[in-house]
Structure formats: C-alpha cells, structure tokens
Amino acid sequence: MTDIELKAVGYSYNATNYIKEFQRVLNGVFACYKMMLKDNVAVPNDENEIRNILLIKYLKDDNKREITGLAGNFIFDREVPEDNTKGRTDIKVQTIQTFTKSDAYYIIECKRLDNKNTTGISGLNAEYIKNGIYRFVSKYYSTNCGVNAMIGFVVEDMDIHSNIVDIKTLLQNNFTNCNTTRTVQKETFIPDFEFHYSTKHNDIDNVSFTLFHLMLNVSNIIIRNI
Secondary structure (H helix, E strand, O other), X not given: OOHHXXXXXXXXXXXXXXXXXXXXXXXXXHXXXXXXXXXXXXXXXXXXXXXXXXXXXXXXXXXXXXXXXXXXXXEEEEEEEOOOOOOEEEEEEEEHHHHOOOOOEEEEEEEEEOOOOOOOOOOHHHHHHHHHHHHHHOOOOOOXXXXXXXXXXXOOOOOHHHHHHHHHHHHHHOOHHHOEEEEEEEOOOOOOOOOEEEEEEEOOOOOEEEEEEEEEEOHHHEOOOO
16 A cells, blocks of 8 residues: 555554554664664663664654655654553654544554563563553553554563563463463564564453564663673
C-alpha cells in the first residue's frame, strides 16, 4: 500500500493497515539505530538515556527523518502521559491519522536486556515481561490500533536468539497472566535484521493485540565503568 493509499483509507483502517503502517515505523526505528551504531555514539548503561539518544538525536532529527522516510508521516515523543490510563509511554508515535482521531497512536516500550539470570523471575528478561509486555495486557498502556512494540536494548554480549527462547519459556511457565495466544515468532519485515519478533496476547478485556519485539544490540557502544 502506498502513502497516498494509506492516507486515503483514513479511519476505515483495519488491523492489516495498522500493522503495515507500524511495520514501516519500526523499519525507520531500525534505520536510526543503525545510524547510531555507525556514529559510534557512546551511551550509558541506562534504559532512559539510551532511549533518549535514539529518540532525540535520530528519530526527532529532521535530516535523519528525511533519510529514513519518517518525515511528514510520523511524530515521536517521549514520556507522554496517556489520557485514559495511568501509563506514561516511553515513545509515543503519532501518525497522520492522529489528526482526525486523537487516540490513534502507537506505543514503543523500551527495556534493557543482559546475560544475567536469563531464566529467573528477577532478571531483566523477567522485567521485560512483567513491566513491559504485561503493561499492554493490563491496559496500563493503550493498544488503540491493535499493535504496539517493545525494544530490548541488549547491553551485554549474548546469543539473542537463545535469550528469546528464555523469554518465551518465562512467558509460558511463569507469566501466564500475559495471556499469550501466539508465542514468540521470528519476523522478517525489516530487511537484513535478524532479531525482530512478534507475540500475540489478549488484554484484560479479552481483546487481542499484536506486540512486535526489536532486539537492538548496543553492547559495543555502552560506556563501561573503568
């Protein structure tokens, strides 16, 4: 579907339209991440600081938005309180649709991931689930378009596919309250990027939604304590 077709559809959007549009957003996010790596930007080992650099220096930079095709179509904001929930979103993505329907936006939640206690209920994988995935299930965050995403900032060297298996196991065995209806599966909508996935869940009102997962390895640009 072309940009013109997307705009023309307006609020006759269906689930497929939203997913395709959001996949385009996530392609742009990945392009900005690659720029960040290429620039060798030093980032602290802090979730908010990593997000802020990706967001402010790349996703909100007009020149980079032009390069990635995000300009004119998407607006990215951080730490935005939602009107109808208690949530304060890591990244809120507004689209052309938002001008005609104010609750038409996407949310990206960010979490750090490391290689410690990957199968435990107190490690960062568990945190990724209980204070990440579950926030969408519990409607702490809205899923107005039926699809949102999470970014896992990988801050230590690890086998990412193996870590995804650990997250999958935790979802199945320890966090059944996430109402997972389709377990972790690998996605291919971002070219030349091996580490993106999706899950499906029912929220507390039994409404189905899709959650994409981007595992962005920033371990080589993390500032290490000497």
